Amino acid sequence: MFLIADYLFPISISKNKPTQTIVAQDGTPLWRFADENGIWRYSVKLDEVPDYYLDVLLNYEDRYFYEHVGINPFSLLRAAWQNINNDRIISGGSTISMQVARLLYPHERTLSGKLKQIFRTLQLELHYSKKEILTLYINHAPYGGTIEGIGAASWSYFGKKPSALTRSEAALLAVLPQAPSRLRPDKYPERAKQARDKVLDRLATYQVWTPAIIEQVKQDEVWVHPRKSPQLAPLLSYRLKQQYPNDEIIHSTIDPSLQYHLEDMVLNRKKQLPPKTSLAILVVDHTDMTVKAYLGSADFNDKERFGQIDMIKALRSPGSTLKPFIYAFAIDDGMIHSESLLQDVPRISTDYRPTNFDEDFNGPVSASNALRKSLNLPAVQLIELYGPKRFAAKLFSVGLPLISQGNNPNIAYILGGASLRMDNLVSAYSAFARQGEVSPLRFTQNEPIINQPLISEGSAWITKQMLINNNRVYYKTGTSYGYRDAWAVGINPRYLIGVWVGRPDGTPVIGQYGSISATPILQQVNSILLNKENRINRPLPISVKPDSVTSEKICWPTGQILPVTDDNCHRQKTAWVLNNMIPPTQNSLNELKTIYRTGWINVWINDQGKRVAPDCAGAQKKTIALWPIALENWLLPKERRNSLIPPIDKDCPIMEKNIFSTLTIIGLKNQQFVKSLPGQNQINIELFAEGGVGEKWWFLDGELVAQSNDNDKIALTIVKKGQHRLLLLDESGQITRIQFTSD
Numbered sequence: 001m002f003l004i005a006d007y008l009f010p011i012s013i014s015k016n017k018p019t020q021t022i023v024a025q026d027g028t029p030l031w032r033f034a035d036e037n038g039i040w041r042y043s044v045k046l047d048e049v050p051d052y053y054l055d056v057l058l059n060y061e062d063r064y065f066y067e068h069v070g071i072n073p074f075s076l077l078r079a080a081w082q083n084i085n086n087d088r089i090i091s092g093g094s095t096i097s098m099q100v101a102r103l104l105y106p107h108e109r110t111l112s113g114k115l116k117q118i119f120r121t122l123q124l125e126l127h128y129s130k131k132e133i134l135t136l137y138i139n140h141a142p143y144g145g146t147i148e149g150i151g152a153a154s155w156s157y158f159g160k161k162p163s164a165l166t167r168s169e170a171a172l173l174a175v176l177p178q179a180p181s182r183l184r185p186d187k188y189p190e191r192a193k194q195a196r197d198k199v200l201d202r203l204a205t206y207q208v209w210t211p212a213i214i215e216q217v218k219q220d221e222v223w224v225h226p227r228k229s230p231q232l233a234p235l236l237s238y239r240l241k242q243q244y245p246n247d248e249i250i251h252s253t254i255d256p257s258l259q260y261h262l263e264d265m266v267l268n269r270k271k272q273l274p275p276k277t278s279l280a281i282l283v284v285d286h287t288d289m290t291v292k293a294y295l296g297s298a299d300f301n302d303k304e305r306f307g308q309i310d311m312i313k314a315l316r317s318p319g320s321t322l323k324p325f326i327y328a329f330a331i332d333d334g335m336i337h338s339e340s341l342l343q344d345v346p347r348i349s350t351d352y353r354p355t356n357f358d359e360d361f362n363g364p365v366s367a368s369n370a371l372r373k374s375l376n377l378p379a380v381q382l383i384e385l386y387g388p389k390r391f392a393a394k395l396f397s398v399g400l401p402l403i404s405q406g407n408n409p410n411i412a413y414i415l416g417g418a419s420l421r422m423d424n425l426v427s428a429y430s431a432f433a434r435q436g437e438v439s440p441l442r443f444t445q446n447e448p449i450i451n452q453p454l455i456s457e458g459s460a461w462i463t464k465q466m467l468i469n470n471n472r473v474y475y476k477t478g479t480s481y482g483y484r485d486a487w488a489v490g491i492n493p494r495y496l497i498g499v500w501v502g503r504p505d506g507t508p509v510i511g512q513y514g515s516i517s518a519t520p521i522l523q524q525v526n527s528i529l530l531n532k533e534n535r536i537n538r539p540l541p542i543s544v545k546p547d548s549v550t551s552e553k554i555c556w557p558t559g560q561i562l563p564v565t566d567d568n569c570h571r572q573k574t575a576w577v578l579n580n581m582i583p584p585t586q587n588s589l590n591e592l593k594t595i596y597r598t599g600w601i602n603v604w605i606n607d608q609g610k611r612v613a614p615d616c617a618g619a620q621k622k623t624i625a626l627w628p629i630a631l632e633n634w635l636l637p638k639e640r641r642n643s644l645i646p647p648i649d650k651d652c653p654i655m656e657k658n659i660f661s662t663l664t665i666i667g668l669k670n671q672q673f674v675k676s677l678p679g680q681n682q683i684n685i686e687l688f689a690e691g692g693v694g695e696k697w698w699f700l701d702g703e704l705v706a707q708s709n710d711n712d713k714i715a716l717t718i719v720k721k722g723q724h725r726l727l728l729l730d731e732s733g734q735i736t737r738i739q740f741t742s743d
Contacts, residue, residue: 002119002122005119006123006126009119010123011104011120011123011124011127012104013104013128013136018035018041018248019032019033019034019035019039019040019041019042019248020032020033020241020247020248020249020250021033021040021042021230021248021249021250022233022236022237022240022241022250022252023249023250023251023252024232024252024254024255024256024259025251025252025253025254025255025256025290025445026256027161027251028155028161028230028256029042029155029230030230030232030233030236030237030252030254030256030259031230031231031232031233031234031237032152032229032230033237033241034146037146038146039146039147039148040146040147040148040152040229041139041140041148041149041151041152041248042149042151042152042154042155042249043139043149043151043248043249044138044139044149044150044151044162045135046131046134046135046138048151048161048162048163049138049150049162049163049165050162050163050165050170052167052170052209053150053162053165053170053173053174054134055203055208055209056170056171056174056199056203056208057096057138057174058096059202059203059206059208060174060175060199060202060203061095061096061099061174062095062096062097063206064095065095065096065097065130065134066130068095069122069125070095070097070098070121070122070124070125071095071097071098071118071121071122072095094117095121096133096134096137097121097124097125097133098117098118098121099137099141100121100124100133100136100137100140101117101118101120101121101123101124102117103136103137103140103141103142104120104136104140105117105120124136138150139151141177142177142180143156143157143173143176143177143180144176144180144181144183144184145180145181145184150162150173153173153176154169154173155230156225156229157169157173157185157186157224157225158224158225159225166220167209167213167217168196168217168220168222171196171199171200171203171217172185172192172195172196172222174199175195175196175198175199176192176195178195179195183195185222185224186224186226189221189222189223189224190222192222193221193222196222197218200214200217200218232254232256232259232260232263233252233254233259233293233294233295234300235294235295235296235297235300235308235310235312236252236254236291236294236296236443238310239310239313239443240252240443240444243443244444250444251444251445251446252291252443252444252445253290253291253292253442253443253444253445254291254292254293254294255292255293258283258292258293258528258529258532259292259293259294259295261528262281262283262293262295262525262528263295265524265525265528266279266281266295266298266299267298267299269298269521270298270299270302270305273298273305273501274509274512275304276304276305276306276503276505276507277298277305277501277502277503277509278297278298278305278306278307278309278311278501278502278503278504279295279297279298279311279499279500279501279502279518279521280295280296280297280310280311280312280422280498280499280500281293281294281295281497281498281499281521281525282294282295282312282422282423282426282496282497282498283495283496283497283498283525283529284426284427284430284441284495284496284498285494285495286430286433286434286491286494286495286496287494287541288442288449289427289430289439289440289441289442289449290442290445291441291442291443292495294312294443296309296310296311296312296313297309297310297311297504305504306503306504306505309504311422311500311502311504312421312422312423312498312500313421313422313423314421314422314504315403315419315420315421316419316420316421316422316480316484316485316500316502317416317417317418317419317480317481317484317485318416318418318419318420318425318478318480318485318487319415319416319477319478319479319480319485319486319487319514320374320376320379320414320415320416320476320477320478320479320487320514321425321476321477321478321487321489321514322395322402322413322414322416322478323371323374323379323414323476324371324429324432324463324466324467324476325391325394325395325428326379326382326383326386326391326414327367327371327379327382327463327466328431328432328454328455328459328460328462328463329386329391329394329455329459330367330382330385330386331455331458331459331462331463331578332455332456332459332578333386334578334581334583335382335385335386335583335586336367336382336559336583336586337367337462337552337554337559337575337576337577337578337581337582337583338366338367338368338462338465338466338575338576338577339366339367339368339554339559339573339574339575339576340366340367340559340575340583340585340586341364341365341366341556341557341559341585341627341628342364342365342366342367342370342378342381342382342586343363343364343365343377343378343381343628343630343631343733344361344362344363344364344365344370344375344377344378345361345363345377345630345631345633345634345733345735346361346377346630346699346727346729346735347377347380347381347630347729347733348697348729348731348733361377361634362375362634363631363633363634363635364556364557364627364628364631364634364635365378366573367466368465368466371463371466371467371476372466372467372468374476374477374478376415379414379415380411380414380415381586382414382586383411383413383414384411385586388409388410388411388413388414389409391409391413391414392409392413392418393409394454395428397452397454398427398428398431398438398452398454399424399427399428399438399440399452400420400424400425400427400428401420401424402418402419402420403418403419403420404417404418404419416478416479416480416481416485417481422498422500423441423498425489425498426441426489426496426498427439427440427441428454429489429491429496429498430496431454431455431460432460432463432464432467432474432491433460433464433491433496433543434451434460435457435460435546436453436454436455436456436457436459436460437451437452437453437454438451438452438453438454439451439452456548456578457546457548458546458548458549458578458579459578461543461545461546461549462549462576462578464491464543465576467491470523471523471526471527471530472492472493472526472530472540473490473491473492473497473522473523473526474490474491474492475488475489475490475491475497475519475522476488476489476490477513477514477515477518477519478514479512479513479514479515480502482508483508483509483510483511483512483513484502484503484506484507484508484509484512485500485501485502486500486501486502486512486513486514486516486517486518487499487500487501487514487518488514488515488518488519488521488522489522490522490526492526492529492530493540493541493542493543494529494533494540494541495526495529497522497525497526497529499518499519499521499522499525500518501517501518501521548578548579549576549577549578550576550577550580551574551575551576551577552574552575552577552582553572553573553574553575554572554573554574554575554582555568555569555570555571555572555573555625556569556570556571556572556573556585556627557570557585557598557625557626557627557628557639558584558585558599558600558625559582559583559584559585560582560584561582568623568624568625570625570627570639584599585598585599585628587599587628598626598627598628598629599625599626600623600624600625600626601623601624601626601645602621602622602623602624603621603622603624603645603646604616604619604620604621604622604654605619605620605622605646606618606619606620606649606652608649609646610646610647610648610649611645611646611647611648611649611654612648612649612652612653612654613652613653613654613655616649616652617652619652622646624644624645625644626641626644626645627639627640627641628733629641629732629733629734630732630733630734630735632734632735633735633736633737642662661691661692661693662691662692662734662736663689663690663691663692663696663728663730663734663735663736664689664690664691664736665687665689665690665726665728665736665738666687666688666689666690667685667686667687667688668685668687668716668726668738668740669738669740670738670739670740671738671739671740671741672738672740672741673740673741673742673743674718674740674741674742674743675742675743676742676743681719682717682718682719683717683718683742684715684716684717684718685715685716685717685718686713686714686715686716687713687714687715687716688708688711688712688713688714689708689711689728689730690711692728692730692731692732692734693730693731693732693734694709694730694731694732695707695708695709695730695731696708696709696728696729696730696731697728697729697730698714698716698726698727698728699726699727699728699729700716700718700724700725700726701724701725702725702727718742720742721742721743722741722742723739723740723741724739724740724741724742725737725738725739726738726739726740
């Protein structure tokens, strides 16, 4: 009959919905997710609790646990006799197996309820081993309030894992399930101490512990931590819960002390943020790609700041944070070295039509300075030459997809014209710390390291040297269009650091820049990390220059090696080069299509230094290095083409078309003062361009106001009084600028 009943009413130990606990790298609970009844369990195995706890538990609850078949008749008869004689319940008589049956299948305190309990107990003994039953007990025993199991009780009351319990704490937790509400040590420490001492007296009677140990344990006061639920890394916990829905305990890689320190820092710093602004911080140990701190918002409980939105997972514009990758790709492709000459000047292309400029241009810049200063136009020059589709595809191959409307890669990607996630961005930055290889972030301890090559080891090293370096952290900032996102991503000797600041709803925050809003936070996090490494006396990894990287002295404008005494070495630079490749200065795409390209030209000169035809008497060949035409306005007079290219000798002139036509503004002179006619509130000026190539773009005070072709005239209208700047740009990239004052 029992076997038939067992078949018809099978027992299930998974009757209760499992709870989930997210733990740190050392096992400390970070966050817990209770079951449908609000109960929290932290499951442990028998070998994760001290042997002396099991000694106390078995000798107090069920001395013959390993001998009986789940029911101890003598205990039941003894309990019944005591209860009848005293006309009240004195003792229970239930074995540990019977208590497990009651915990899994609660029943009323009636005869029928007791019979059901006995039936379930026999089922337990039939289908499970004694160790399994004991494990069920220690994980389901009630400990007061919403806590079940010794694991949850140990962390809640003592702030430690069960294996670290003292004898006094173990004795207390062994007796607490008998009356968890009445004996709660955080509310009734004296009652708890009396109950513990009662257990110790029984251990003395059974000679389980020596009298000396028992006397010593009795001297310990009952002291517990202020009881609270684990509340660290909430957004990471929700992320891992979603990723591992069936795991009761999820072992993360979080450093709990670092996480607590940063959360406390952010709570203090959020007071300095504008209203409704949040921030996110991600810290990764790049030696093994484990995530050590994860702060997805400024404050999980702050609804005004959208605290429950995880900005580490959110799609945001990266601003300029992708620029290091285009420089690294260009170095690997042999397009540039660290000091290659680039152009920070207004530019136009098939995909890029500027509508305004801020007029703050540097002209000729080195690749390293362009990246360090986060200049937009040199980056546009490189991605235009490299190819935006190729750029996006390389990043996608290592887990950094760039999302845009239509998903059609274009050169605006390098300026933040696409969206990405912080976790993917920080992962991609591991290339600069891991010899050019990218590995996905590891959020749990069982996730493998998967290395994917992105750039060469030499390119990774050179590009990192080109970043800003402050207090042992190399970093890049970024600011998205409209000041919606402020970024800083850094690499120190051991860690990757990602910082984002902004409003989760995408509202612009005027004056919010990566260098102003995010960089101070990155520097503070970096200091915390370096101090931590120093405190634990752990040596920092050393980044060694690869053999593929050498130092060379190169010359501008060619970008190649020349003697410093050579007339074509206008400015000398010391560059990091890869695999002994010393690429020449790159032309922009529009320069490639015109006669105004940079590099070498050959001319023939006579003994007077004038340019002549090759077949003229005494003609000698001369090679001249030219700067990019777009840089003319920023060069020293002796570096400009009019100075470098000799004038033509009229006695033996060359027959080819003039190789240079200076772009000039006609109708207004530099530093001219203009005044409106009497009775008029505006000034109308007729202008046209002389020289140059193709279509022309006219910018007044940084705003595009007109376009013209060849010698077409334009009408310039001046309304505001004061100083003005007029810039003229042609298809070759040649630029001329003047300043004037209106009244």
